[in-house]
Amino acid sequence: MSSPIDFYFDFASPYAYFGSLEIEALARRHDRQVAWHPVLLGAVFKTLGTSPLTAIPKKGDYSLHDMQRTARFHNMLFTPPSRFPIATQAAARAMLWLQQQDPVHALPFAQAIFSAYFTEDIDISEPDNVLRIAADLGIDRAALTAALADQAVKDRLRQATEEAMERGVFGAPFVIVDGESFWGFDRFTQLESFLKNGKI
Numbered sequence: 001m002s003s004p005i006d007f008y009f010d011f012a013s014p015y016a017y018f019g020s021l022e023i024e025a026l027a028r029r030h031d032r033q034v035a036w037h038p039v040l041l042g043a044v045f046k047t048l049g050t051s052p053l054t055a056i057p058k059k060g061d062y063s064l065h066d067m068q069r070t071a072r073f074h075n076m077l078f079t080p081p082s083r084f085p086i087a088t089q090a091a092a093r094a095m096l097w098l099q100q101q102d103p104v105h106a107l108p109f110a111q112a113i114f115s116a117y118f119t120e121d122i123d124i125s126e127p128d129n130v131l132r133i134a135a136d137l138g139i140d141r142a143a144l145t146a147a148l149a150d151q152a153v154k155d156r157l158r159q160a161t162e163e164a165m166e167r168g169v170f171g172a173p174f175v176i177v178d179g180e181s182f183w184g185f186d187r188f189t190q191l192e193s194f195l196k197n198g199k200i
Contacts, residue, residue: 004033008164008174010041011088011124014067015185017114019173021076022188030195036110038092039161041172048170052085070185077119086125089157090148094130096156097147098139105139112137
């Protein structure tokens with residue numbers, strides 16, 4: 001069986017949000033599965049000495065414009081969040097816990113979190129909002145509340161972010177498949193070509 005597509009993302013990344021809307025359908029077209037990997041870009045940027053796009057002069061203004069243009073071009077719902085960027089530890093910890101304890105809800109949860117932040121301007125840095133979104137999906141709120149405070153879950157997220165960097169991840173979305181890496185939603189066309197032809 002073909003290896004899965006490793007999809008690295010941070011819930012605060014607009015381009016990861018765009019990628020999240022396409023990656024599953026793209027994978028199905030090529031008979032692949034997707035392995036979703038939440039990471040904390042803040043920790044990645046700190047380790048690498050880099051900054052979010054929006055914090056960089058000139059590039060920040062351009063990126064804000066490009067996000068909206070990209071959404072229009074691909075006919076995707078997108079509302080620039082009033083708070084950006086934000087911390088996503090609660091959502092990322094929840095995702096990792098669900099992948100282990102309640103995997104059937106993991107993908108719907110990720111999609112709901114992305115949608116809440118980038119279409120409804122819901123502050124997903126607030127644990128209460130993450131818990132409410134999860135509960136709306138039928139996820140056990142009490143169990144998830146405990147998981148968000150569990151040191152083992154916190155350590156797993158830290159480890160997941162470190163492992164991502166060891167694989168070369170420096171931004172989001174970042175896709176690795178069959179030894180080839182693709183950074184950014186604008187590389188999804190190349191990703192599809194690679195999955196189709198085995199090379200570019």
